[in-house]
Amino acid sequence: MKKERSYRDSTHFYGRIWMLSALFLFLCVPFAICVYCGVWPPITLVLKGLLGVAPIFWTVAVIEVITYVPMLGTGGSYLGFVTGNLSNLKVPCALNALQLTEVDASSEEGDVISTVAIATSALVTTLIIVLGVLLLVPLRPILESKALAPAFKNILPSLFGALAVVYISKNWKLAIAPVVFMLILFISVPSLAGSVGILVPVGALIAIGVARILYKKGKL
Amino acid sequence: MFNPNGSFMYVVTIVVISFVVAQSLFFLVRAWKRARALGMESKTLRKVVTSSALFTIAPAVAILMGVITLSHSLGYPFPWLRLSVIGALTYELPAAQSAAAAAGASLDSLITDPKVYSAIAWVMTLGIIPGMILVPLFGKKIENGLDRIKQRDKKWGEIFLTGLFMGMISAFLGYIFSDIRAGLTGWIPVFVMIISAVVMAVFGLLYKKTNARWLTDYALPLSMLCAMVLSIPLTQLITSIA
Numbered sequence: 001m002k003k004e005r006s007y008r009d010s011t012h013f014y015g016r017i018w019m020l021s022a023l024f025l026f027l028c029v030p031f032a033i034c035v036y037c038g039v040w041p042p043i044t045l046v047l048k049g050l051l052g053v054a055p056i057f058w059t060v061a062v063i064e065v066i067t068y069v070p071m072l073g074t075g076g077s078y079l080g081f082v083t084g085n086l087s088n089l090k091v092p093c094a095l096n097a098l099q100l101t102e103v104d105a106s107s108e109e110g111d112v113i114s115t116v117a118i119a120t121s122a123l124v125t126t127l128i129i130v131l132g133v134l135l136l137v138p139l140r141p142i143l144e145s146k147a148l149a150p151a152f153k154n155i156l157p158s159l160f161g162a163l164a165v166v167y168i169s170k171n172w173k174l175a176i177a178p179v180v181f182m183l184i185l186f187i188s189v190p191s192l193a194g195s196v197g198i199l200v201p202v203g204a205l206i207a208i209g210v211a212r213i214l215y216k217k218g219k220l
Numbered sequence: 221m222f223n224p225n226g227s228f229m230y231v232v233t234i235v236v237i238s239f240v241v242a243q244s245l246f247f248l249v250r251a252w253k254r255a256r257a258l259g260m261e262s263k264t265l266r267k268v269v270t271s272s273a274l275f276t277i278a279p280a281v282a283i284l285m286g287v288i289t290l291s292h293s294l295g296y297p298f299p300w301l302r303l304s305v306i307g308a309l310t311y312e313l314p315a316a317q318s319a320a321a322a323a324g325a326s327l328d329s330l331i332t333d334p335k336v337y338s339a340i341a342w343v344m345t346l347g348i349i350p351g352m353i354l355v356p357l358f359g360k361k362i363e364n365g366l367d368r369i370k371q372r373d374k375k376w377g378e379i380f381l382t383g384l385f386m387g388m389i390s391a392f393l394g395y396i397f398s399d400i401r402a403g404l405t406g407w408i409p410v411f412v413m414i415i416s417a418v419v420m421a422v423f424g425l426l427y428k429k430t431n432a433r434w435l436t437d438y439a440l441p442l443s444m445l446c447a448m449v450l451s452i453p454l455t456q457l458i459t460s461i462a
Binding site for chain 1: 222228229232235236237239240241243244245246247248250251252254255258260264265267268269271272273275276277278279280281282283284285287288296300301303304305306308311314315317318319320321322323334335336337338339340341342343345346347348349350351352353354355356358359360362363366370375376377378379380381382383384385386387388389390391392393394395396397398399400401402408409410412413414415416417419420421424436437439440441443444445447448449451452454455456
Protein backbone atom coordinates (compact mmCIF):
# COMPACT_ATOMS: atom_id res chain seq x y z
CA MET A 1 0.00 0.00 0.00
CA LYS A 2 2.83 2.32 0.95
CA LYS A 3 4.60 1.69 -2.37
CA GLU A 4 1.43 2.51 -4.33
CA ARG A 5 1.21 5.86 -2.57
CA SER A 6 4.77 6.67 -3.35
CA TYR A 7 4.31 5.93 -7.07
CA ARG A 8 1.31 8.19 -7.30
CA ASP A 9 2.87 10.93 -5.18
CA SER A 10 6.01 10.91 -7.28
CA THR A 11 3.87 11.02 -10.43
CA HIS A 12 2.24 14.18 -9.07
CA PHE A 13 5.66 15.59 -8.23
CA TYR A 14 7.17 14.95 -11.68
CA GLY A 15 3.89 15.75 -13.39
CA ARG A 16 3.76 19.21 -11.83
CA ILE A 17 7.36 19.92 -12.83
CA TRP A 18 6.70 18.81 -16.43
CA MET A 19 3.43 20.64 -16.71
CA LEU A 20 4.61 23.93 -15.25
CA SER A 21 7.75 23.74 -17.42
CA ALA A 22 5.52 23.16 -20.44
CA LEU A 23 3.40 26.15 -19.44
CA PHE A 24 6.52 28.32 -19.18
CA LEU A 25 7.79 27.05 -22.55
CA PHE A 26 4.44 27.70 -24.26
CA LEU A 27 4.40 31.25 -22.87
CA CYS A 28 7.93 31.73 -24.20
CA VAL A 29 6.70 31.17 -27.78
CA PRO A 30 4.71 34.42 -28.27
CA PHE A 31 7.32 36.18 -26.14
CA ALA A 32 10.08 34.93 -28.48
CA ILE A 33 8.10 36.05 -31.55
CA CYS A 34 7.80 39.56 -30.06
CA VAL A 35 11.51 39.72 -29.16
CA TYR A 36 12.52 38.34 -32.58
CA CYS A 37 10.37 40.89 -34.44
CA GLY A 38 11.08 43.70 -32.01
CA VAL A 39 7.35 44.42 -31.95
CA TRP A 40 4.91 44.09 -29.05
CA PRO A 41 1.17 44.06 -29.70
CA PRO A 42 -0.81 46.60 -27.65
CA ILE A 43 -2.11 44.88 -24.53
CA THR A 44 -5.64 46.09 -25.34
CA LEU A 45 -5.47 44.22 -28.64
CA VAL A 46 -4.55 40.96 -26.89
CA LEU A 47 -7.23 41.48 -24.24
CA LYS A 48 -9.83 42.24 -26.90
CA GLY A 49 -8.90 39.05 -28.79
CA LEU A 50 -8.88 37.08 -25.55
CA LEU A 51 -12.30 38.39 -24.58
CA GLY A 52 -13.74 36.65 -27.64
CA VAL A 53 -12.62 33.20 -26.51
CA ALA A 54 -11.54 33.19 -22.87
CA PRO A 55 -15.00 33.26 -21.21
CA ILE A 56 -15.98 30.07 -23.03
CA PHE A 57 -12.65 28.27 -23.17
CA TRP A 58 -11.62 29.02 -19.61
CA THR A 59 -14.99 27.71 -18.39
CA VAL A 60 -14.58 24.61 -20.55
CA ALA A 61 -11.08 24.16 -19.10
CA VAL A 62 -12.45 24.10 -15.53
CA ILE A 63 -15.13 21.58 -16.55
CA GLU A 64 -12.59 19.45 -18.42
CA VAL A 65 -10.22 19.30 -15.46
CA ILE A 66 -12.99 18.16 -13.09
CA THR A 67 -14.38 15.63 -15.59
CA TYR A 68 -11.29 14.22 -17.27
CA VAL A 69 -8.76 14.03 -14.41
CA PRO A 70 -10.53 11.02 -12.83
CA MET A 71 -10.88 9.39 -16.28
CA LEU A 72 -7.27 9.92 -17.37
CA GLY A 73 -5.64 8.93 -14.08
CA THR A 74 -2.59 10.62 -12.51
CA GLY A 75 0.07 10.23 -15.21
CA GLY A 76 -2.49 10.46 -18.00
CA SER A 77 -3.77 13.82 -16.71
CA TYR A 78 -0.37 15.48 -16.65
CA LEU A 79 0.29 14.23 -20.17
CA GLY A 80 -3.22 14.58 -21.59
CA PHE A 81 -3.67 18.20 -20.55
CA VAL A 82 -0.36 19.13 -22.22
CA THR A 83 -0.90 17.19 -25.44
CA GLY A 84 -4.61 18.00 -25.81
CA ASN A 85 -7.37 16.46 -27.92
CA LEU A 86 -8.87 14.81 -24.85
CA SER A 87 -12.44 13.85 -25.76
CA ASN A 88 -11.76 13.05 -29.41
CA LEU A 89 -8.61 11.01 -28.84
CA LYS A 90 -6.92 10.64 -25.45
CA VAL A 91 -9.87 9.54 -23.27
CA PRO A 92 -11.27 7.06 -25.87
CA CYS A 93 -7.73 5.76 -26.37
CA ALA A 94 -7.35 5.17 -22.63
CA LEU A 95 -10.79 3.49 -22.55
CA ASN A 96 -9.76 1.20 -25.39
CA ALA A 97 -6.61 0.18 -23.49
CA LEU A 98 -8.51 -0.41 -20.25
CA GLN A 99 -11.02 -2.48 -22.15
CA LEU A 100 -8.46 -4.75 -23.81
CA THR A 101 -6.43 -5.32 -20.65
CA GLU A 102 -9.59 -5.73 -18.57
CA VAL A 103 -8.18 -3.79 -15.63
CA ASP A 104 -10.25 -1.61 -13.32
CA ALA A 105 -9.96 2.04 -14.39
CA SER A 106 -9.83 3.25 -10.80
CA SER A 107 -6.96 0.92 -9.76
CA GLU A 108 -3.24 1.65 -10.03
CA GLU A 109 -3.04 -0.90 -12.86
CA GLY A 110 -5.70 1.15 -14.65
CA ASP A 111 -3.70 4.30 -14.06
CA VAL A 112 -0.49 2.93 -15.60
CA ILE A 113 -2.32 1.37 -18.55
CA SER A 114 -4.04 4.71 -19.28
CA THR A 115 -0.68 6.47 -19.07
CA VAL A 116 0.93 4.00 -21.51
CA ALA A 117 -2.00 4.45 -23.93
CA ILE A 118 -2.01 8.26 -23.70
CA ALA A 119 1.78 8.53 -24.04
CA THR A 120 1.71 6.25 -27.10
CA SER A 121 -1.13 8.27 -28.58
CA ALA A 122 0.74 11.55 -27.99
CA LEU A 123 3.90 10.16 -29.62
CA VAL A 124 2.05 8.73 -32.62
CA THR A 125 0.12 12.00 -33.11
CA THR A 126 3.39 13.96 -33.05
CA LEU A 127 4.98 11.53 -35.49
CA ILE A 128 2.05 11.68 -37.91
CA ILE A 129 2.01 15.47 -37.86
CA VAL A 130 5.80 15.58 -38.41
CA LEU A 131 5.51 13.14 -41.34
CA GLY A 132 2.47 15.02 -42.63
CA VAL A 133 4.23 18.37 -42.60
CA LEU A 134 7.36 16.88 -44.22
CA LEU A 135 5.32 15.14 -46.92
CA LEU A 136 2.79 17.91 -47.27
CA VAL A 137 3.36 18.51 -50.97
CA PRO A 138 2.37 14.99 -52.10
CA LEU A 139 -0.12 14.48 -49.26
CA ARG A 140 -2.05 17.72 -49.46
CA PRO A 141 -4.12 16.89 -52.59
CA ILE A 142 -5.06 13.53 -51.06
CA LEU A 143 -5.99 14.93 -47.67
CA GLU A 144 -7.95 17.78 -49.18
CA SER A 145 -9.65 15.61 -51.81
CA LYS A 146 -13.44 15.68 -51.84
CA ALA A 147 -13.58 11.88 -52.01
CA LEU A 148 -11.96 11.47 -48.58
CA ALA A 149 -13.78 14.36 -46.91
CA PRO A 150 -16.70 12.26 -45.54
CA ALA A 151 -14.30 9.89 -43.77
CA PHE A 152 -12.68 12.69 -41.78
CA LYS A 153 -15.99 14.43 -41.20
CA ASN A 154 -17.27 11.25 -39.55
CA ILE A 155 -14.42 10.48 -37.16
CA LEU A 156 -16.47 11.10 -34.02
CA PRO A 157 -19.45 8.89 -35.05
CA SER A 158 -16.96 6.17 -36.11
CA LEU A 159 -15.22 6.38 -32.77
CA PHE A 160 -18.19 6.68 -30.45
CA GLY A 161 -20.28 4.03 -32.24
CA ALA A 162 -17.78 1.31 -31.39
CA LEU A 163 -17.02 2.70 -27.96
CA ALA A 164 -20.72 2.97 -27.09
CA VAL A 165 -21.41 -0.65 -28.03
CA VAL A 166 -18.79 -1.85 -25.56
CA TYR A 167 -19.74 0.43 -22.69
CA ILE A 168 -23.49 0.43 -23.11
CA SER A 169 -23.70 -3.35 -23.43
CA LYS A 170 -21.73 -3.71 -20.21
CA ASN A 171 -23.52 -0.97 -18.28
CA TRP A 172 -26.88 -0.60 -19.99
CA LYS A 173 -28.72 0.20 -16.78
CA LEU A 174 -26.46 3.20 -16.27
CA ALA A 175 -26.62 4.22 -19.93
CA ILE A 176 -30.35 4.53 -20.61
CA ALA A 177 -31.09 7.79 -18.74
CA PRO A 178 -28.11 9.91 -19.92
CA VAL A 179 -28.33 8.61 -23.51
CA VAL A 180 -32.07 9.30 -23.79
CA PHE A 181 -31.60 12.73 -22.19
CA MET A 182 -28.78 13.66 -24.60
CA LEU A 183 -30.67 12.40 -27.65
CA ILE A 184 -33.74 14.49 -26.79
CA LEU A 185 -31.57 17.51 -25.95
CA PHE A 186 -29.46 17.49 -29.11
CA ILE A 187 -32.40 16.70 -31.41
CA SER A 188 -34.46 19.53 -29.87
CA VAL A 189 -31.59 22.05 -29.74
CA PRO A 190 -29.17 21.21 -32.59
CA SER A 191 -27.15 24.37 -31.93
CA LEU A 192 -25.81 22.69 -28.78
CA ALA A 193 -23.48 20.66 -31.05
CA GLY A 194 -20.81 23.30 -30.44
CA SER A 195 -21.08 22.90 -26.67
CA VAL A 196 -20.77 19.13 -26.41
CA GLY A 197 -17.80 19.51 -24.03
CA ILE A 198 -19.91 21.40 -21.52
CA LEU A 199 -22.58 18.69 -21.65
CA VAL A 200 -20.20 15.86 -20.71
CA PRO A 201 -20.46 16.59 -16.95
CA VAL A 202 -24.26 16.95 -17.30
CA GLY A 203 -24.41 13.42 -18.77
CA ALA A 204 -22.06 12.23 -16.03
CA LEU A 205 -24.24 13.72 -13.28
CA ILE A 206 -27.32 12.02 -14.70
CA ALA A 207 -25.51 8.67 -15.03
CA ILE A 208 -24.09 8.93 -11.51
CA GLY A 209 -27.46 10.01 -10.08
CA VAL A 210 -29.26 7.05 -11.68
CA ALA A 211 -26.41 4.74 -10.64
CA ARG A 212 -26.74 5.88 -7.03
CA ILE A 213 -30.47 5.15 -6.97
CA LEU A 214 -30.01 1.72 -8.60
CA TYR A 215 -27.06 0.91 -6.33
CA LYS A 216 -28.98 1.83 -3.19
CA LYS A 217 -31.81 -0.42 -4.36
CA GLY A 218 -29.29 -3.23 -4.93
CA LYS A 219 -29.92 -3.38 -8.66
CA LEU A 220 -26.33 -2.85 -9.84
CA MET B 221 7.31 42.11 -42.27
CA PHE B 222 7.21 38.75 -40.49
CA ASN B 223 7.64 35.43 -42.25
CA PRO B 224 5.42 32.80 -40.55
CA ASN B 225 7.23 30.10 -42.56
CA GLY B 226 10.71 31.36 -41.73
CA SER B 227 13.45 29.28 -40.09
CA PHE B 228 12.95 31.09 -36.75
CA MET B 229 9.44 29.71 -36.39
CA TYR B 230 10.63 26.21 -37.33
CA VAL B 231 13.33 26.33 -34.63
CA VAL B 232 10.79 27.45 -31.99
CA THR B 233 8.40 24.69 -33.09
CA ILE B 234 11.06 21.99 -32.96
CA VAL B 235 12.08 23.05 -29.43
CA VAL B 236 8.49 22.83 -28.14
CA ILE B 237 7.72 19.55 -29.92
CA SER B 238 10.95 18.00 -28.61
CA PHE B 239 9.84 18.94 -25.09
CA VAL B 240 6.46 17.28 -25.55
CA VAL B 241 8.09 14.14 -26.99
CA ALA B 242 10.46 14.03 -24.02
CA GLN B 243 7.55 14.37 -21.60
CA SER B 244 5.60 11.59 -23.35
CA LEU B 245 8.63 9.29 -23.28
CA PHE B 246 9.26 10.07 -19.61
CA PHE B 247 5.71 9.12 -18.61
CA LEU B 248 5.68 6.11 -20.93
CA VAL B 249 8.87 4.66 -19.44
CA ARG B 250 7.74 5.36 -15.86
CA ALA B 251 4.32 3.80 -16.38
CA TRP B 252 5.86 0.82 -18.17
CA LYS B 253 8.29 0.17 -15.30
CA ARG B 254 5.52 0.53 -12.74
CA ALA B 255 3.28 -1.83 -14.71
CA ARG B 256 6.06 -4.43 -14.77
CA ALA B 257 6.58 -3.98 -11.01
CA LEU B 258 2.83 -4.54 -10.55
CA GLY B 259 3.21 -7.87 -12.34
CA MET B 260 1.89 -7.00 -15.79
CA GLU B 261 3.48 -8.80 -18.68
CA SER B 262 5.52 -6.98 -21.36
CA LYS B 263 3.33 -8.71 -23.92
CA THR B 264 0.21 -7.04 -22.50
CA LEU B 265 1.91 -3.64 -22.48
CA ARG B 266 3.12 -4.06 -26.07
CA LYS B 267 -0.45 -4.86 -27.02
CA VAL B 268 -1.62 -1.62 -25.37
CA VAL B 269 1.03 0.29 -27.32
CA THR B 270 0.12 -1.23 -30.71
CA SER B 271 -3.62 -0.92 -30.19
CA SER B 272 -3.27 2.70 -29.00
CA ALA B 273 -1.00 3.53 -31.95
CA LEU B 274 -3.48 2.05 -34.44
CA PHE B 275 -6.33 3.81 -32.68
CA THR B 276 -4.53 7.17 -32.94
CA ILE B 277 -3.82 7.14 -36.70
CA ALA B 278 -7.17 8.41 -38.02
CA PRO B 279 -7.74 11.16 -35.42
CA ALA B 280 -4.09 12.24 -35.84
CA VAL B 281 -4.57 12.60 -39.60
CA ALA B 282 -7.62 14.76 -38.83
CA ILE B 283 -5.42 16.88 -36.56
CA LEU B 284 -2.91 17.17 -39.42
CA MET B 285 -5.72 18.52 -41.57
CA GLY B 286 -6.23 21.18 -38.91
CA VAL B 287 -2.59 22.20 -39.43
CA ILE B 288 -3.33 22.61 -43.15
CA THR B 289 -6.46 24.70 -42.43
CA LEU B 290 -4.58 27.08 -40.15
CA SER B 291 -1.50 27.20 -42.40
CA HIS B 292 -3.29 29.43 -44.92
CA SER B 293 -3.12 32.32 -42.48
CA LEU B 294 -0.48 31.38 -39.89
CA GLY B 295 2.07 29.45 -41.97
CA TYR B 296 3.06 25.85 -41.17
CA PRO B 297 5.27 25.89 -38.06
CA PHE B 298 2.97 27.67 -35.58
CA PRO B 299 -0.17 25.58 -36.28
CA TRP B 300 2.09 22.52 -36.26
CA LEU B 301 3.32 23.52 -32.80
CA ARG B 302 -0.14 24.38 -31.52
CA LEU B 303 -1.85 21.22 -32.70
CA SER B 304 0.98 18.98 -31.49
CA VAL B 305 0.47 20.34 -28.00
CA ILE B 306 -2.76 21.34 -26.34
CA GLY B 307 -4.54 22.46 -29.41
CA ALA B 308 -7.60 21.17 -31.10
CA LEU B 309 -8.85 22.96 -34.19
CA THR B 310 -12.14 23.69 -32.43
CA TYR B 311 -10.20 25.95 -30.09
CA GLU B 312 -7.32 27.24 -32.20
CA LEU B 313 -9.41 28.54 -35.09
CA PRO B 314 -11.85 30.66 -33.01
CA ALA B 315 -8.89 31.96 -30.95
CA ALA B 316 -7.00 33.00 -34.08
CA GLN B 317 -10.16 34.50 -35.58
CA SER B 318 -10.97 36.47 -32.44
CA ALA B 319 -7.45 37.94 -32.24
CA ALA B 320 -7.37 38.70 -35.97
CA ALA B 321 -10.78 40.39 -35.79
CA ALA B 322 -9.65 42.50 -32.80
CA ALA B 323 -6.69 43.67 -34.91
CA GLY B 324 -8.93 44.35 -37.91
CA ALA B 325 -7.17 41.60 -39.88
CA SER B 326 -8.56 38.51 -41.58
CA LEU B 327 -7.44 34.90 -41.72
CA ASP B 328 -8.09 34.69 -45.46
CA SER B 329 -4.45 35.27 -46.34
CA LEU B 330 -1.02 34.75 -44.77
CA ILE B 331 -0.51 37.13 -41.86
CA THR B 332 2.82 38.94 -42.15
CA ASP B 333 2.20 41.91 -39.87
CA PRO B 334 4.31 41.07 -36.78
CA LYS B 335 1.96 43.01 -34.49
CA VAL B 336 -1.09 41.04 -35.63
CA TYR B 337 0.79 37.72 -35.72
CA SER B 338 2.18 38.12 -32.21
CA ALA B 339 -1.26 39.20 -30.91
CA ILE B 340 -2.75 36.00 -32.38
CA ALA B 341 0.05 33.95 -30.81
CA TRP B 342 -0.58 35.53 -27.39
CA VAL B 343 -4.34 35.00 -27.55
CA MET B 344 -3.97 31.36 -28.65
CA THR B 345 -1.46 30.76 -25.84
CA LEU B 346 -3.25 32.60 -23.03
CA GLY B 347 -6.55 30.96 -23.92
CA ILE B 348 -5.28 27.49 -23.01
CA ILE B 349 -3.48 28.36 -19.80
CA PRO B 350 -6.17 27.48 -17.21
CA GLY B 351 -6.02 23.71 -17.79
CA MET B 352 -2.28 23.72 -17.26
CA ILE B 353 -2.58 25.66 -14.01
CA LEU B 354 -5.62 23.81 -12.69
CA VAL B 355 -4.23 20.27 -13.11
CA PRO B 356 -1.09 20.89 -10.98
CA LEU B 357 -3.21 22.82 -8.46
CA PHE B 358 -6.27 20.59 -8.14
CA GLY B 359 -5.42 17.30 -9.88
CA LYS B 360 -4.31 15.67 -6.64
CA LYS B 361 -7.31 17.02 -4.71
CA ILE B 362 -9.73 15.64 -7.32
CA GLU B 363 -8.01 12.26 -7.16
CA ASN B 364 -8.07 12.25 -3.37
CA GLY B 365 -11.81 12.91 -3.55
CA LEU B 366 -12.23 9.91 -5.81
CA ASP B 367 -10.05 7.88 -3.44
CA ARG B 368 -12.24 8.76 -0.48
CA ILE B 369 -15.30 7.53 -2.41
CA LYS B 370 -13.44 4.28 -3.21
CA GLN B 371 -12.24 3.80 0.37
CA ARG B 372 -15.75 4.17 1.73
CA ASP B 373 -17.19 1.75 -0.83
CA LYS B 374 -14.96 0.18 -3.48
CA LYS B 375 -17.79 -1.03 -5.71
CA TRP B 376 -19.48 2.37 -5.67
CA GLY B 377 -16.12 3.97 -6.57
CA GLU B 378 -15.95 1.82 -9.70
CA ILE B 379 -19.57 2.57 -10.62
CA PHE B 380 -18.93 6.30 -10.08
CA LEU B 381 -16.06 6.24 -12.58
CA THR B 382 -18.15 4.26 -15.08
CA GLY B 383 -20.81 6.98 -14.68
CA LEU B 384 -18.24 9.62 -15.63
CA PHE B 385 -17.26 7.67 -18.77
CA MET B 386 -20.93 7.19 -19.57
CA GLY B 387 -21.45 10.94 -19.31
CA MET B 388 -18.89 11.50 -22.04
CA ILE B 389 -20.22 8.71 -24.27
CA SER B 390 -23.85 9.85 -23.90
CA ALA B 391 -22.99 13.49 -24.68
CA PHE B 392 -21.19 12.48 -27.89
CA LEU B 393 -23.97 10.07 -28.89
CA GLY B 394 -26.44 12.94 -28.55
CA TYR B 395 -24.11 15.19 -30.55
CA ILE B 396 -24.14 12.67 -33.42
CA PHE B 397 -27.93 13.11 -33.67
CA SER B 398 -27.82 16.92 -33.65
CA ASP B 399 -28.24 17.26 -37.43
CA ILE B 400 -31.05 14.79 -38.08
CA ARG B 401 -33.66 17.50 -38.49
CA ALA B 402 -31.73 18.75 -41.53
CA GLY B 403 -33.07 15.83 -43.59
CA LEU B 404 -31.57 12.58 -44.82
CA THR B 405 -28.02 13.96 -45.09
CA GLY B 406 -28.22 14.87 -41.40
CA TRP B 407 -28.61 11.16 -40.66
CA ILE B 408 -25.21 10.30 -42.19
CA PRO B 409 -23.32 10.55 -38.86
CA VAL B 410 -26.01 8.36 -37.24
CA PHE B 411 -25.65 5.69 -39.93
CA VAL B 412 -21.85 5.83 -39.63
CA MET B 413 -22.16 5.41 -35.87
CA ILE B 414 -24.44 2.39 -36.39
CA ILE B 415 -21.96 0.86 -38.87
CA SER B 416 -19.15 1.29 -36.36
CA ALA B 417 -21.28 -0.24 -33.59
CA VAL B 418 -22.30 -3.20 -35.79
CA VAL B 419 -18.69 -3.89 -36.87
CA MET B 420 -17.64 -3.77 -33.22
CA ALA B 421 -20.42 -6.18 -32.26
CA VAL B 422 -19.39 -8.54 -35.09
CA PHE B 423 -15.83 -8.50 -33.77
CA GLY B 424 -17.21 -9.40 -30.35
CA LEU B 425 -19.23 -12.32 -31.75
CA LEU B 426 -16.29 -13.57 -33.82
CA TYR B 427 -14.13 -13.50 -30.71
CA LYS B 428 -16.68 -15.60 -28.84
CA LYS B 429 -16.69 -18.15 -31.68
CA THR B 430 -12.99 -18.29 -32.53
CA ASN B 431 -11.39 -17.12 -29.29
CA ALA B 432 -8.85 -15.21 -31.41
CA ARG B 433 -7.51 -12.68 -28.94
CA TRP B 434 -6.23 -10.23 -31.58
CA LEU B 435 -9.84 -9.56 -32.55
CA THR B 436 -10.55 -7.84 -29.26
CA ASP B 437 -7.12 -6.21 -29.14
CA TYR B 438 -7.71 -4.28 -32.34
CA ALA B 439 -11.52 -4.33 -32.50
CA LEU B 440 -12.05 -0.68 -31.57
CA PRO B 441 -9.50 0.93 -33.94
CA LEU B 442 -10.54 -1.42 -36.76
CA SER B 443 -14.26 -0.72 -36.27
CA MET B 444 -13.52 2.98 -36.34
CA LEU B 445 -11.48 2.72 -39.55
CA CYS B 446 -14.11 0.48 -41.19
CA ALA B 447 -16.87 2.99 -40.40
CA MET B 448 -14.75 5.88 -41.71
CA VAL B 449 -14.06 4.06 -44.98
CA LEU B 450 -17.71 3.04 -45.40
CA SER B 451 -18.84 6.62 -44.71
CA ILE B 452 -17.45 7.54 -48.16
CA PRO B 453 -19.81 5.40 -50.31
CA LEU B 454 -22.60 5.98 -47.80
CA THR B 455 -22.30 9.76 -48.14
CA GLN B 456 -22.25 9.43 -51.94
CA LEU B 457 -25.36 7.24 -51.86
CA ILE B 458 -27.31 9.48 -49.51
CA THR B 459 -26.39 12.73 -51.25
CA SER B 460 -27.46 11.19 -54.56
CA ILE B 461 -30.87 10.23 -53.10
CA ALA B 462 -31.45 13.39 -51.06
